[in-house]
Amino acid sequence: MRGRGTGGVWLATGLTIQFAASAQAGMTVYGLNDFYETRLQDTSMFLVVLVVCSAGLMLLWNVLARDFKSLPRLKYRHALALSVIFGLAMLLILTMISGIREVLTPEAWRKQGTAYKLNSPAMEEERRLSLTRLRDALHQYAQTHDGRFPPHDFVPEISDKLWETVDYRRSRFEYQHGLTLADTNHVLAWEPERFGEKRFALFVGGEIKSLTKEELAAMSKGDSK
Secondary structure, rough: HHHHHHHHHHHHHHHHHOOOOOOOOOOOOOOHHHHHHHHHHHHHHHHHHHHHHHHHHHHHHHHHHHHHOOOOOOOOOHHHHHHHHHHHHHHHHHHHHHHHHHHOOOOOOOEOOEEEEEHHHHHHHHHHHHHHHHHHHHHHHOOOOOOOOOOOOOOOOOOOOEEEOOOOOOEEEEEEEOOOOOOOOOEEOOOOOHOOOOEEEOOOOOOOEEEOOOOOOOOOOOOOO
16 A cells, blocks of 8 residues: 555656646746756766666676676675765875875966866956956946946846856856946956956956955955845
8 A cells, every 4th residue: 555655646746747837927936046956956967877887887796796706796785885985986086186286286276166277378368358348338337327337237238248257157247336437446346256266356447456355355345246
């Protein structure tokens, strides 16, 4: 009876997901934000790969065990444990390689999210150019709005592409709302934290400087957008 009841629950759940209607305008929609959705997708992919690799390891081991009688038969739970151990060992080795790389080439890499990118002069020029385009658009907006910059970074007058940085995830620039052309010494927009300890920042006056996290916190005015 218990097996039938459990099967019925899974069947009902599957049918509900399969035939669920799309949310219409005005309806409340609950979901994960982009960060947690990406993490959930990564975790799901990792679990699928782990299950498949464990099955493959068990199959290959048991094929060898047919010819080598000294090898014991491998059960799936044992293959799963071995896959986890091998994975942790590889993670340790890759971490050691990354540490050696940092020691041998200091200041050559910068942290970008969970990965590291080379500090190439060509990349810095591209980052500056991206902020330059945003600066031109922001100043053009302010000149047609009594010297006031946009109240937020989703105004239709400025393309969303201009708010995107040059990193592979196209994360958006941080933006300080509530400023005017008269606030020349304040930071208007800057790169997000994934660009490392030193990030390029755009001042109201039009200058683009490289600032540390502490300098950004001290020079920004109020809460950032």
